[in-house]
Amino acid sequence: MxxxxxxxxxxxxxxxxxxxxxxxxxxxxxxxxxxxxxxxxxxxxxxxxxxxxxxxxxxxxxxxxxxxxxxxxxxxxxxxxxxxxxxxxxxxxxxxxxxxxxxxxxxxxxxxxxxxxxxxxxxxxxxxxxxxxxxxxxxxxxxxxxxxxxxxxxxxxxxxxxxxxxxxxxxxxxxxxxxxxxxxxxxxxxxxxxxxxxxxMAPDLGRLESEETYLGYDKAVHFRSPERLREDGTQQYSVGGLDLNEWGLSGRWTVGAESIRADEGGAAIACRFGARDLHLVAGPGQAGRKVRIRVTLDGRPPGADHGSDIDADGNGTVDATRLYQLVRQGGTVRRRRAEIRFLDAGARAYAFTFG
CATH class of the missing domain: 3.40.30.10 (Glutaredoxin)
Structure with missing residues (x-):
């Protein structure tokens, strides 16, 4: 010019x-x-x-x-x-x-x-x-x-x-x-x-294969427990193999319109996801309570891939209704199966989100 x-x-x-x-x-x-x-x-x-x-x-x-x-x-x-x-x-x-x-x-x-x-x-x-x-x-x-x-x-x-x-x-x-x-x-x-x-932290969009997943029946998708989801009723569930972005329940749960409630200690949610980060919006079910959780990745403690709200052995506490970071993959990001086990009854879970 x-x-x-x-x-x-x-x-x-x-x-x-x-x-x-x-x-x-x-x-x-x-x-x-x-x-x-x-x-x-x-x-x-x-x-x-x-x-x-x-x-x-x-x-x-x-x-x-x-x-x-x-x-x-x-x-x-x-x-x-x-x-x-x-x-x-x-x-x-x-x-x-x-x-x-x-x-x-x-x-x-x-x-x-x-x-x-x-x-x-x-x-x-x-x-x-x-x-x-x-x-x-x-x-x-x-x-x-x-x-x-x-x-x-x-x-x-x-x-x-x-x-x-x-x-x-x-x-x-x-x-x-x-x-x-x-x-x-x-x-x-x-x-x-x-x-x-x-x-x-900003999401890793280049390796993000999973989208927000609601757990209440009003918006639930990709539910794969063999038992049919029972609306507003207590039921025993089980979960087997899961494909990418599918989730299921094990143990006794009540599924409501916008959340699910663990009706016994040991009830669990499992999901298969593709993302660096896994979060769960959850709460103890009652103000002032504390609910212990244990998270596994592919059947094992998460180790270095644990999120900020659990430790390397997968242990954490849900003591307020908010978003909890359960997984942050620190090395190679790959598809994983996560299980969140609620060791105490009464907790509510609302949605998975990813990053």
Missing amino acids: TRRGAVITIASALASALAALAAGAAPFSGGGTLPVEGRAAGFDGASTWLNSAPLGARQLRGKVVLVDFWTYSCINCIRTVPYVRAWARKYRDQGLVVVGVHTPEFAFEQELANVNAALARFGIDFPVAVDSSQRIWRAWGNRFWPALYLVDAEGRIRHHQFGEGEYDRMERAIQALLAETRGAPLADMGLVDPRAGAEQ
């Missing part, structure tokens, strides 16, 4: 950026501009607020707002938290307000004590609107966990993202909108690089 061509290109780009600003679209270093996507619906309908007094149009006037729809046992949301938390802290003094909207998927996620425990566990200190009746979710027309919406100082949605990943692009959008609001570029245009371990 000649110098004249470069000058023309720069001048054209500058003209386009000025035109975009005049039209209300912030120039976006990720490519193009940030168009106006509609009006933000606000947060009317929150049952309560955590880490903040209620926030509305008056409190947020003149601020850029990042809205994060999440729920605390969702693995995709959990893996997004380090970035959202880092953005809240880095850009707080430059005009960004992060608002988490906690909209539950499971009934246990409606319990305020569980949500508060999750905020402490994940170090979330930005405002959170508790949306247990899903009124905010419906007002925004949202359908995804996580879902991120970037709102400008005039209350207009200017960028959105559904699902985890593309963190660089979202941060560039935040920077562009803050620069538009301030009328000047930010001094620090670097990107956050939060440290994430355990279940918050």
Whole structure:
């Protein structure tokens, strides 16, 4: 390219950026501009607020707002938290307000004590609107966990993202909108690089062969115990061979609409999966109880492939209703058969997730 061509290109780009600003679209270093996507619906309908007094149009006037729809046992949301938390802290003094909207998927996620425990566990200190009746979710027309919406100082949605990943692009959008609001570029245009371990580590997508698997009969798929699944009734189950992504039960269980309950000590769930990580959303069945579990991989203790919530011998404790990381394969990732045995009765399990 000649110098004249470069000058023309720069001048054209500058003209386009000025035109975009005049039209209300912030120039976006990720490519193009940030168009106006509609009006933000606000947060009317929150049952309560955590880490903040209620926030509305008056409190947020003149601020850029990042809205994060999440729920605390969702693995995709959990893996997004380090970035959202880092953005809240880095850009707080430059005009960004992060608002988490906690909209539950499971009934246990409606319990305020569980949500508060999750905020402490994940170090979330930005405002959170508790949306247990899903009124905010419906007002925004949202359908995804996580879902991120970037709102400008005039209350207009200017960028959105559904699902985890593309963190660089979202941060560039935040920077562009803050620069538009301030009328000047930010001094620090670097990107956050939060440290994430355990279940918050990014998934190994190249070797991920398994998808989220619900265990309650409303959404259960790939159930392969020879006994027919009995809805809302107690039954003795057994499990034999399993193909990839199939699961089964052994021992006495009650299968409900959104969870399964171990009705005797020694009852187990088995699954065959293809992923680096295996997680289980589970709880003790009653607040204050502790349920011992033992996990095996291909019939043996997991050893170095144990997750953060069990030890190398496969032993762990379910003492709260949340997501537990049971397996993290540290070497060659291959298809495995996992068995989770509940040594005490009463525990509930909701879903397998993978990474």
